Amino acid sequence: MDIAIQTVDLSKHFGDLKAVDRLHLTVNAGEMFGLVGPDGSGKTTIIRMLCGILAPTSGSAHVLGFDSVKQPELAKKEIGYLSQRFSLYGDLSIDENIEFFAEINKVYDFKKQRDELLEFTRLTPFRDRLAENLSGGMKQKLALACTLIHTPRIIFLDEPTTGVDPVSRRDFWKILQSLLKTGITIVMSTPYLDEAERCSRVAMMNKGQLMTVDTPEDLKKTMKREVLEIVCDRVREGFQLLKPHPLVKEVQAFGDRLNVMVENSSKDTQVIKAMLKTKGIEITSLRVISPSLENVFISLLTKEKQSEVAA
Amino acid sequence: MSSVQGDNAIEVDDLTKMFGKFTAVDRVSFSVKRGEIFGFLGANGAGKSTTIRMLIGLLQPTSGTAKVGGFDINTQTDDVKLHIGYMSQRFSLYDDLTVEQNIRFYGGVYGLKNSRLEDRMQWVLKMADLKGRESSLTKTLSGGWKQRLALGCAILHEPKIVFLDEPTGGVDPISRRNFWELINQLSADGITVLVTTHFLDEAEYCNSIIMINAGKLIAHGSPSQLKHEHIKNPILEVKSSNVVEALEVVRVQPWSLETSVFGTGLHVMVKDEAEGKRKIVETLSQNGITVKTIERIVPSLEDVFLYLLEHDAPTRD
DSSP states (O other): OOEEEEEEEEEEEETTEEEEEEEEEEEETTOEEEEEOOTTSSHHHHHHHHTTSSOOSEEEEEETTEETTTOHHHHHTTEEEEOTTOOOOTTSBHHHHHHHHHHHTTOOOOHHHHHHHHHHTTOGGGTTSBGGGSOHHHHHHHHHHHHTTTOOSEEEEESTTTTOOHHHHHHHHHHHHHHHTTTOEEEEEESOHHHHTTSSEEEEEETTEEEEEEOHHHHHHHTOOEEEEEEESOHHHHHHHHTTOTTOSEEEEOSSEEEEEESOHHHHHHHHHHHHHHTTOOEEEEEEEOOOHHHHHHHHHHHHHHHHHHO | OOOOOTTEEEEEEEEEEEETTEEEEEEEEEEEETTOEEEEEOOTTSSHHHHHHHHTTSSOOSEEEEEETTEETTTOHHHHHHHEEEEOTTTTOOTTSBHHHHHHHHHHHTTOOHHHHHHHHHHHHHHTTOTTOTTSBGGGSOHHHHHHHHHHHHTTTOOSEEEEESTTTTOOHHHHHHHHHHHHHHHHTTOEEEEEESOTTGGGGOSEEEEEETTEEEEEEOHHHHHHHSOOSOEEEEEESOHHHHHHHHHTOTTOOEEEEETTEEEEEOSOHHHHHHHHHHHHHHTTOOEEEEEEEOOOHHHHHHHHHHHTOOOOO
């Protein structure tokens, strides 16, 4: 498999703050790679260094074989970057916005590519509309089209779905999925773990450090835990009852069910069921599901906190 | 005190709001049980905020009525405002005031004085885990702390009903989870919580949910009811040797109703489970793709919401 991005010991300090701390990361060509973590975990700083906009404090990064410190201009031609504060020109039409981005990227023969991108993002019927009159979801698609006008081989999307409603979000994902078949590499950051489930591999970040990186499937397997999804009545009582029990590694109370994390569902299910039964809590259904990426993330953070306390 | 109206904290009857010829909210009716966590879901522009603004007494309905905590939103607007708490997505805190100053400011807004104000202040500091940070400037707090402080300020006057408008934006996963545990605690204490969110995974925390689109109510039920009653077509999760190619192959088949990629898995909606499984395996193997596993999954609330929008949702004229 070809490597699209490789970083070695990549760090960025702002004064005393280690925004990115000795990052080793490999992104394969053609994958949808997710950088996930809360605000302040270093996602944007990493993307800026990879795009050659921000110089690292130490370490190195190669993007498509180019050294992003020594040869940032060479890499930039092949890179598309959709920043969080992406700005469109409100008083220009969709067509004119794309033309503008083509010009600053020195793409002079852009009309065919523009037509294709508008088709692809289903913006063709609106091409003469001023950007300021577009909905949030349409603005986001236009921004993506602008990012793609110079046919980059790799794109960086920094929290592209923040503030976007569920309908536009799913639409956006469909577009990204069909982009992948052109062989493009996509690196996206997101604070939402349910969204990270859609990536082929996920890097989990916290306070500038990489906690782990793998496919969503393997991240869940390494937890060696299972989740019992119990649809029942009196959820809150059930929650209070199960929370302190040693078999219960974690419990979440949802609107009409409990998610109970255990080490071994075949052994532990009967015990949990019996406990709920003694309190007269009625179980409508029970099934074993795999942990979510949120479960994985929280268990990693909890471990880190415990080792901080121990140290 | 407010008049008692059975088990319902909120009753909404044929509520309508028009702006000129535009119907923002179109004859919406629902009720919220006391102590319930009630989710209010919809895309941008669906009419969520307009409905909430009417319920908290900031906007007069064009027609229809609602009772909030027993008070009529048309005729008892001031009583409604006094008896509810409201937390907005921007948290409405003063960044250049300290934690304590923010609490005192909201105490003043709600007319709390002396020992009651001191008691409630201590309660908020404890609830929000902010003891020892009373004199920190609010802008120096992390997102999770700000969020809990904002919640504390919204319920300083011990309202029986709280409205939370997109309360968890920009907050890390652990704070988000702690926040929902707090909300659950409030609900256990008998407080009714009405929450709007864009994140359908979060709606799982609600006891009841309504989904609205184009100003109209399109679904109402518990998370499990919504998942089992609305989508009759099975959704299959397919793990294969190449998910990108599998999507391209399956997407164009007449029997595949909806496709979507989740990591290394492909979700396919089909008409019939057995037939769908057979066709997927057959079609993929003809294209040189090996199927590793294929199984039926329970749809997510996002699946349900998007399905309703595409299939039987009303459109706004």
